[in-house]
Amino acid sequence: MPLKLDDTDRAIVNALQGGFPLVERPYAAAAEELGLSEEELIARINSLLERGAATRFGPLFHAERMGGALMLAALAVPEERFDEVAELVNAHAEVAHNYKRTHRYNMWFVLAAESQERVEETVREIERETGLAVLRAPKLKEYFIGFKVPV
Amino acid sequence: MSLKVDKADRAIIAATQKGLPLAPDPWAVIAEQTGLPKAEVLERLRAMSERGVIRRVGLVPNHYKLGWTANGMSVWDIPDELAGELGSKVGALPFVTHCYLRPRHMPEWPYNLFAMVHGRSRSEVEGKVARIASVLAPHARAFDVLYSTRILKKAGLRISPDAERIPHGSKV
The missing domain is CATH 1.10.10 (Arc Repressor Mutant, subunit A)
Structure with missing residues (x-):
């Protein structure tokens, strides 16, 4: 409800x-x-x-402009390995959020770290631990972020 | 990568990343926590807002709890040379909350434009995706919608106030 x-x-x-x-x-x-x-x-x-109607009240920071780095990434995980791989991915502190989605690329996560190098290192660690290739989807351009969903 | 925040900014970021104090004078509370003068707290927050380090200050609704349970990441293959023009149009649609250009990875991932759409149902999201399609027509060569079916992790960003954890390559 x-x-x-x-x-x-x-x-x-x-x-x-x-x-x-x-x-x-x-x-x-x-x-x-x-x-x-x-x-x-x-x-x-x-x-x-x-009540959980809002998750946060305060400043929303722009990680890149603070000198940090963010990257969206995805994995195509075989269904029988999904939970195991989710655990491996989530264990990294650099993984800020992670969603299961309806696609062959069924795991989409955002990496946040203090440098692009650290983001890339984490991606390589995930690839080594899971044996799966990570799809790297860094932001090339941003076209207006508005939080404009009326409730 | 250049550093756009100094030590005092980081102290303010650390003091506010869990949220703004719910007190009539929140700047005074942050001043007390950081040891900075109150006027400087407000000045620095304004300056970070102007530089875009702070995107905005406000309330983040929990779309899911408010009944917006369908979350579709629509992905599109559009010509690179039209990305700026088309991306701006899609980003300006009132129901698109995020819109980004990202690299393709051929052959398995042909999509370069990502537009996030929330709705109370998948059919509502589908209707909104159809509106994006009409904005992009006839340039979209392929598209897909990836619905989220499970939140696996949601930790948010953590910024350390410690000077030694300032990003690599930064000038302080």
């Missing part, structure tokens, strides 16, 4: 997906836009996080 949000929650999620102001008393400023009190907005954000 999906979580139910009331109209105020929905307005908060939609307004704050786009941006939280970097000003003095920012909750008060954001609350005013929403017709809420500072206290109520803080309590609502807390509740959205506690």
Whole structure:
């Protein structure tokens, strides 16, 4: 069952997906836009996080611009080896997330490290441990990332 | 690769990567945690935002819990010379949350444009993919949609505040 949000929650999620102001008393400023009190907005954000309706509230960082490196990668894992390979891949701290997907390339994961060299080393380790070739899908260009899914 | 954040920035990043303090004056809380003056915390957050080190400050909805259970990674084979033009058009669609150009790996992976689409059902995602197809027509030579069926790991990024863990090749 999906979580139910009331109209105020929905307005908060939609307004704050786009941006939280970097000003003095920012909750008060954001609350005013929403017709809420500072206290109520803080309590609502807390509740959205506690109920799991939101996974995070805060700055979202751009890893490459911090000097780090990110890469999307994929493996075509034989079904009978899937769990074993998932365990090998997930054991690497550099693997930030990993999803099973509907394709011959059925395991898609994002590597995050402090350098491209470290990302590549991790990919080679995964290839050695699993005996499978990793599909490297680094980002060449990014065409606008908006988090604009209205809830 | 050049380093775009210094030690004080990293301290702020470390203090906020789990989230912004839910207190009327969050900058004061971060100032206390980092030992930086409050005005500097806010100034540095603004500067990191301007440089794009911070993409945005805000709430990340849990699409899955809110009923957006279908997550499709649509992948397209489009001519490289049209990538900029077509990628911008697809990225501007209101329901596309991420849009990237990535390398092909022939023959097993012919796709170079990736566009992430969320929906409440696969049929909703399919409808949105059809709209991407109409934007790309007649240039898309092939496409596929990879639905996520299981989250295997979701750890997020971890940044160390320690100076010795600053990225290789960086100038501090």
